[in-house]
Each structure stands twice: as structure tokens, then as C-alpha cells.
Amino acid sequence: MRDILGNAKTVRELLKGKYSIDYYQREFRWQDKQIRELIDDLSNKFLEDYQPGHPREKVSDYGHYFLGSIIISRKDNANYIIDGQQRLTSLTLLLIYLRNLQTDQSDPSIGDLIVSSQYGKKSFNLHVEERIPCMEALYNQEPIHENGQPESVQNIMARYRDIESYFPEELSGDTLPYFIDWLIENVHLVEITAYSDDDAYIIFETMNDRGLSLSPTEMLKGFLLANITDVAKKNDANALWKKRIQDSGELGKDVDSDSIKAWLRSQYANKIRERKKAATPEDFDLIGTEFHRWVRDNRENLGLNDGEDFYRFIKRDFDFYSRQYMKLIDASQHPVPGLEHVLYNANQGFSLQYILLLSPLLPDDSADVVQLKLRLVARFVDILLTRRVWNFRSIVYSNMQYATFVYMRDIRGLEPQELAEKLLKLLNNQEERISNAERFYLNMWSRKPIHRILARMTDYVEQQSGMPSRYMEYVSESGRNR
Numbered sequence: 001m002r003d004i005l006g007n008a009k010t011v012r013e014l015l016k017g018k019y020s021i022d023y024y025q026r027e028f029r030w031q032d033k034q035i036r037e038l039i040d041d042l043s044n045k046f047l048e049d050y051q052p053g054h055p056r057e058k059v060s061d062y063g064h065y066f067l068g069s070i071i072i073s074r075k076d077n078a079n080y081i082i083d084g085q086q087r088l089t090s091l092t093l094l095l096i097y098l099r100n101l102q103t104d105q106s107d108p109s110i111g112d113l114i115v116s117s118q119y120g121k122k123s124f125n126l127h128v129e130e131r132i133p134c135m136e137a138l139y140n141q142e143p144i145h146e147n148g149q150p151e152s153v154q155n156i157m158a159r160y161r162d163i164e165s166y167f168p169e170e171l172s173g174d175t176l177p178y179f180i181d182w183l184i185e186n187v188h189l190v191e192i193t194a195y196s197d198d199d200a201y202i203i204f205e206t207m208n209d210r211g212l213s214l215s216p217t218e219m220l221k222g223f224l225l226a227n228i229t230d231v232a233k234k235n236d237a238n239a240l241w242k243k244r245i246q247d248s249g250e251l252g253k254d255v256d257s258d259s260i261k262a263w264l265r266s267q268y269a270n271k272i273r274e275r276k277k278a279a280t281p282e283d284f285d286l287i288g289t290e291f292h293r294w295v296r297d298n299r300e301n302l303g304l305n306d307g308e309d310f311y312r313f314i315k316r317d318f319d320f321y322s323r324q325y326m327k328l329i330d331a332s333q334h335p336v337p338g339l340e341h342v343l344y345n346a347n348q349g350f351s352l353q354y355i356l357l358l359s360p361l362l363p364d365d366s367a368d369v370v371q372l373k374l375r376l377v378a379r380f381v382d383i384l385l386t387r388r389v390w391n392f393r394s395i396v397y398s399n400m401q402y403a404t405f406v407y408m409r410d411i412r413g414l415e416p417q418e419l420a421e422k423l424l425k426l427l428n429n430q431e432e433r434i435s436n437a438e439r440f441y442l443n444m445w446s447r448k449p450i451h452r453i454l455a456r457m458t459d460y461v462e463q464q465s466g467m468p469s470r471y472m473e474y475v476s477e478s479g480r481n482r
Contacts, residue, residue, distance in 0.1 A: 006192045011067075011091060012184040014191060015113040019072070019079045019088065021128050028152040028159075030086050032349055035162045038090060040397045041065070043168045046182050047275060047398070050175065059181045067091075069190040079193075085126075087189070090159065092126050096138050097163045098180055101172065110180060114139065131156060165349060165448045169394040217245065217257050220292035224314055229307035237314040244322045251329050257291075258354075259329075263321035264291055266358035267412065268302065272405045284405055320363040324370065328357055335469060338371060341378035345385060347452050347475050350395060352404040353381050359408045360419050372416050380423040387432040389449040390440050451475070 042065065049062035070084025081088065095110050115124055124135050134153045137144035138160055149157075171179045221241050228234040248255040264287045271282035286294045295302065303309055331339040332346035345353045360373045385395050394400075411422055442450055455474035463469055 006190055008188055008190050010185055011187045011189070012113060014070075014189055015088075015091065015095070015125055016116070017079060017125065018116070018118070018123075019081050019126050021081050021085050021126075027150075028086065028089050028155050030090055030155065030159055032159070032162045032166075033351070034086070035090060035159050036166050036349060036351065036397060038087075039094075039163065039166050039168070042183065042187070043171055043179075043398050046179055047170070048279075050178055050182075052174070054178070056178065056181060059178055060185065062182055062186055065187045067187055067189045069192055072191060072193045073199075074193050074195050082194075084189075088126055089156065092124075092135075093138070093156065093160050094163055094183075096135075097160065097167065098176070098183075099139075100141055101167075101176060102180075110184060113184065128152075161448055162349070164445060166396045168396050168398045170399065215257065216290060216292040217260060220260065220295055223292060223296055224310050227304070227307060227310040228314075230311070233307070233311045233315075237311055240319055241314060244319065248322065248326055248329075251326060251333075255326070255329060259322050259325035260318075261287055261291055262325055262354040262358055263318070264295070266355045266361075266408060267317075267321070268298070269405070270409065272402060275402070316363050321358060321361070324358060324361060324374075325354060328354055328374070334472060338375055339378060341382045342374070343471075344452070344456065345378060345381045348385050348389075348395060348449065350381065350385055350400070352397060352400055353378070355408050356381060356404060356411070359412045360414045362413055369416060373419060376416065376420055376423060377411070380427065383427055384430065386453075387430060387434060389446070389453075390434050391432040391437050392440075392446065393432055 045063060045065045067087060068084070070088065071082040073080045073082050092114060095114050099110055099114065113125065115122055117123075124132065130150055131153055134144055134149070134156055136142075138157075144157070221238075225234055225238055225241075228237055245256045248259055265284055269283040269287055272284040273279050273281050281289070283294070283298075295304075299305075302313070304313060327336075328339075328342055330336060331342040333343075335343055342353070342357070357374055357377050360377065361370055365373070388395050407426060410426070411419055414422060440446070440450075452475060455471055458474060459469055459471040
């Protein structure tokens with residue numbers, strides 16, 4: 001193996017370089033979940049330190065954020081990405097959006113992190129031949145036809161629309177230059193450079209295949225099972241856990257851990273971190289990052305005192321809430337009779353709906369009561385989001401997190417009648433109304449919500465006219481009927 005270089009770089013230092021992707025590399029496949037998580041992580045970290053009265057140079061004292069490593073193969077005087085193209089592509093799309101969002105595109109200058117000139121010829125710093133027309137259209141804010149485009153190009157265009165939808169309202173305006181400064185100067189990646197593809201792939205395999213640490217889900221399982229003293233019950237709980245984790249894995253990546261986070265937050269989180277500097281993480285935040293450790297530290301509050309309690313925690317609680325979560329994930333991906341509004345909310349990109357949906361549920365609820373509670377909360381969320389969208393209010397994670405936490409806590413464990421009355425009261429107290437907005441119009445931000453609203457209206461009229469539902473065709477990111 002030849003020399004291997006590892007350098008920690010800021011986003012500015014990294015993206016001033018030129019990178020290519022070999023034709024045999026996998027497509028760009030990030031989905032809206034990954035884009036949403038990236039934006040949420042970056043915005044939340046930035047807002048921990050930002051204060052409106054700060055001078056711009058104060059950003060240099062803000063906290064730093066590590067975005068992981070990328071692996072580069074250096075050959076033919078060019079840098080080829082072996083691992084990390086998903087993040088670099090997404091970062092480039094975010095920078096294009098931020099550049100287009102600026103009223104003054106020279107303050108601060110980020111254009112050279114997207115496009116630069118070599119020997120008098122301009123090109124994208126992340127250069128992939130088939131993506132050039134698409135990237136140029138986004139960079140110049142010009143339309144481009146999606147039909148017939150390669151998978152990566154369609155995904156790039158869809159993820160750019162996600163960035164438009166999910167970018168927090170509170171980072172625009174006077175805050176925007178501060179956020180851009182922080183993003184390009186305080187966000188870091190490690191660039192690992194090898195001088196042959198073979199060496200680069202050895203590094204990639206070593207980092208991804210060897211010495212894998214246990215996931216939080218596996219560590220939680222180990223802690224819970226270790227405290228069940230009855231061998232037969234321990235084996236029963238272990239078999240149940242493995243079955244639920246396997247079932248959730250079939251629905252998508254991270255569904256197992258996401259289901260546990262949603263369960264624990266919905267039933268036990270009583271505090272959330274304040275949005276101010278030096279505020280400490282609370283239940284809601286700790287469950288989101290290290291739920292296995294949170295359960296261990298809060299075992300008494302969870303009623304986990306002996307082996308029977310730990311067995312019940314898996315056999316009754318984990319089983320019940322994981323099954324409900326999987327049912328909701330299924331309903332978020334295609335129409336399920338009675339739970340259509342879960343799909344509508346998911347299509348708005350509102351991932352926080354799951355903790356609200358689980359919050360009133362109790363393990364002893366009958367199937368009919370569970371279904372009724374889910375329908376009530378899903379419709380509440382639908383009305384809440386639609387009113388906000390209609391009034392040009394953001395529904396991104398960072399803007400909705402605190403309010404959702406309060407709603408979740410307010411409706412926890414309520415019976416259907418009490419739940420309906422509480423949800424109605426919350427809506428009546430909502431500032432936004434459909435009647436408040438004199439005009440709802442198309443702009444860069446409202447394009448995706450308007451698409452969803454028109455899809456629902458069209459689908460409703462067609463179904464009432466005796467035609468089959470085509471909603472899923474209308475909300476597709478590609479295809480003739482989009």
C-alpha cells in the first residue's frame with residue numbers, strides 16, 4: 001500500500017478542490033429523510049450559538065460540527081470519490097440553494113465552492129458529466145424537464161426541492177450570512193486520500209466492515225435482556241425482539257431505531273432542550289441521540305425494578321409500540337383505508353407526526369380504539385400543517401419541534417372523547433386560519449405544498465366521480481402524471 005493522507009478540512013477548504021466520480025460508482029440515492037436530517041442537524045447546531053446581536057466575526061467562536069470522512073483515490077492528476085459522494089452532492093445542492101437565496105450573491109461568496117475555473121474553463125467542482133445540465137439549471141435557477149433523466153439526476157432535482165421545503169425560515173433574512181459563514185468555516189470533514197483505487201477500497205472496506213460497534217438498538221436489547229432473570233422469559237423476549245427488529249428492517253433503513261425513539265419520546269419525554277446557548281439536553285433530546293443510555297439512567301422512572309418489569313417492558317410495551325409504528329410507516333408509504341391522512345402528512349415531509357400519533361395510545365387499547373385515536377391525531381396534524389402552509393408558515397422540523405413536543409405531552413394517554421376535545425381546543429387556539437390568508441400563491445417555497453394540495457383535490461374529485469384513486473401517481477417525483 002502506498003502513502004495514505006488524512007486531512008481535516010472545512011467545507012470551504014474541501015469544496016475548493018475538484019472531484020470526479022467514476023462511471024461505475026453507485027447513483028446518488030439520498031432521499032428526503034437524509035436531506036431533512038442533514039438540514040436539521042446543521043441548523044440545530046448553528047442555532048445553539050447564534051444570537052441576532054452578534055457581529056459577524058463572532059461566528060468564529062461558534063461550535064463546530066463534524067460531518068464524517070470521505071475517501072479519495074488520486075489518479076491521473078484528478079480526485080475520484082470512492083466514499084462520500086452522497087454527502088458532497090448534498091452539500092453542493094445546499095450551497096447552490098444558499099447562493100440562490102442570497103439577495104446579494106457576493107456576501108459571503110460561496111460561488112467558487114460550487115463552480116470554479118481552470119485554464120480559462122468553468123466547471124462544477126463536483127464534476128459528473130451526466131449531471132451537468134441539471135446542475136447548471138439549478139445554479140442558474142432555470143427549469144429542466146425531468147422525464148427520461150437518469151436516476152441520479154431525478155434524485156438531485158427532488159432533493160433540491162426538499163432543501164427548498166425543509167430549509168428553516170429562521171435561517172433566512174439577516175441570519176443567512178451568519179449561517180453560511182458557519183457552514184463553510186465551522187463544519188469539518190476528514191479527507192482520506194489514497195493513490196490507487198485498490199488502496200482506496202481497502203480503506204473503505206476496513207472502515208465499514210471491520211470492528212463494527214454495537215448499535216443503540218443492540219445495546220438497549222442487551223441491557224433489557226440482562227435484567228430478565230427467568231431463562232424461559234429471557235428467551236421469549238429475545239425471540240420477540242429479534243422478530244420485531246427483522247420486520248422493521250424490511251420497511252427501510254433505521255426503522256428499528258426510529259421506532260424505539262418515537263415510542264420512548266411519545267410515552268416518557270417530559271422536557272426538551274431550550275433553544276439558547278449552553279442549554280442542556282433533556283429527555284426528548286437524549287432519547288434522540290442515545291436512547292439506550294437514557295433507558296438505563298431512567299430505569300426507576302420507567303418502573304424497571306425487577307426481572308418481571310424488564311420482561312413486561314419488552315413483551316408488552318416494546319411489542320405494542322413497535323407494531324403500531326410499523327403500521328404507521330406502512331401507512332406513510334401507500335394508502336391504508338382509515339389512515340390516509342398519515343400518508344398526506346408524510347408527503348408534507350412531517351416526520352414528527354409519529355410521536356404525536358403514538359402519544360395517546362396505551363398497550364391495553366383495543367384495535368378499534370387504537371384506530372380511532374390514530375385517525376383523530378392524523379387528521380389534527382393534517383389540518384395543523386395545511387393551515388400553516390396556507391399562511392406561508394414553515395413546517396420544517398426545527399420550526400415545529402417544540403410545538404409538537406408540547407402537543408405530544410398534552411395528549412399523552414388520553415381516551416378518544418377527551419382526545420378529540422383536546423385536539424379541537426388546540427386547533428381553536430392556533431393562530432393560523434385558512435381565512436387569514438387573502439391569497440395563496442406559487443413561489444419557490446410553496447411549490448411542493450401546492451403540488452400536494454392539487455393532487456389531493458384532483459384525487460378527491462375523481463374518487464367522488466367513481467374513478468379509482470391516483471393520488472400516488474400525482475405525488476410521484478417523476479413520471480407523466482406528476
